[in-house]
Amino acid sequence: MKKYGLRLRFPPALNTSKPSPPRPPPPAFAFCGGDDEDDIEREISRQASKNKSLQKVEEQHKKAMEEDPSVFDYDGVYDEMKGKIARPKVQDRTERKSKYIETLMEKAKQREREHEIVYERKLLKERSKDDHLFADKEKFVTSAYKKKLAEQAKWLDEERLRQIREERDDVTKKSDLSDFYFGLGEIVAFGAQSEDATKRKEQKPPGGTSAVPEHGPTEKNAQTDYTQDTEKDDTQAKTSSHTQNSEQAAELTTSDVTVKDNDDGDKLAAVDQSTERYKRGDDALASARERFLTRKRARQQL
Structure with a gap:
């Protein structure tokens, strides 16, 4: 088979692949050079500086831990930050629950009790219609049902008292300031005044009037007594005005209480106590006026 084209002939000596040159032999004293000694010294100095820096870092770490044990507590700080946010x-959720849910629960319980009372009354009406059919039968009432009826009666009494109290304290239905003056007189005029009045009654002689001494007081003592008496009379006049207002308020409040609820004994007892206090204030005022008149007569005799 013939081949067409240019054909070249290469001699066998001129081959394209050339052999690699041989490696030179290693030197006889390769590990005894000066460069290696410099490298070793450099490595030693590097390790020494590294150890020194690590020692400084460790000392700083210990110092920081002594100052604040939680200085490296990164997770704790992160949790605290998130906790402050949450x-x-x-x-807010708990406050809302305590602010609204409890009131709703109380209202629901109140409505449930009202429905139970209405249902019990309905049953009583229906049973009263059938009493003539079961007149000869025995009636059994359990202790739980009796307890339930007692609780309902107690709750009705509390609700009735609460309604009376709300109607009494309703500001829109009041026509004057008698209740305001009543409370003011009770607080201001009968706080320490009642104790003073009792002390004056104990110190008062049995004859009713103080005896005039044989040797009359001097002008200086008479003047001081006169100033003290005038100051006392001024204070007594102020307290008497309060007592008059408070007496009017007491009469109004007692009339309101008796009209609204005659069975409310506790409130009537409180009103009786307040009237006794007013009587004590009147007695104290009368005794002070009597002492002033006796001193005045003593000065006139001088």
Whole structure:
């Protein structure tokens, strides 16, 4: 088979692949050079500086831990930050629950009791219609049912008293300031005044009037007594005005209480106590006026 084209002939000596040159032999004293000694010294100095820096870092770490044990507590700080963010939300939720849910629960319980009372009354009406059919039968009432009826009666009494109290304290239904003056007189005029009045009654002689001494007082003592008496009379006049207002308020309040609820004994007892206090204030005022008149007569005799 013939081949067409240019054909070249290469001699066998001129081959394209050339052999690699031989490697030179290693030197006889390769590990005894000066460069290696410099490298070793450099490595030693590097290790020494590294150890020194690590020692400084460790000392700083110990110092920081002594000052603040939680200085490296990164997770704790992160949790605390997140807790501060989430805590107000949780508190807001709990406050809302305590503010609204409890009131709703109380209202629901109140409505449930009202429905139970209405249902019991309905049953009583229906049973009263059938009493003639079961007149000869025995009636059994359990202790739980008796307890339930007692609780309902107690709750009705509390609700009745609460309604009376609300109607009494309703500001829109009041026509004057008698209740305001009543409370003011009870607080101001009968706080320490009642104790003073009792002390004066104990110190008062049995004859009713103080005896005039044989040797009359001097002008200086008479003047001081006169100033003290005038000051006392001024204070007694102020307290008497309060007592008059408070007496009017007491009469109004007692009339309101008796009209609204005659069975409310506790409130009537409180009103009786207040009237006794007013009587004590009147007695104290009368005794002070009597002492002033006796001193005045003593000065006139001088």
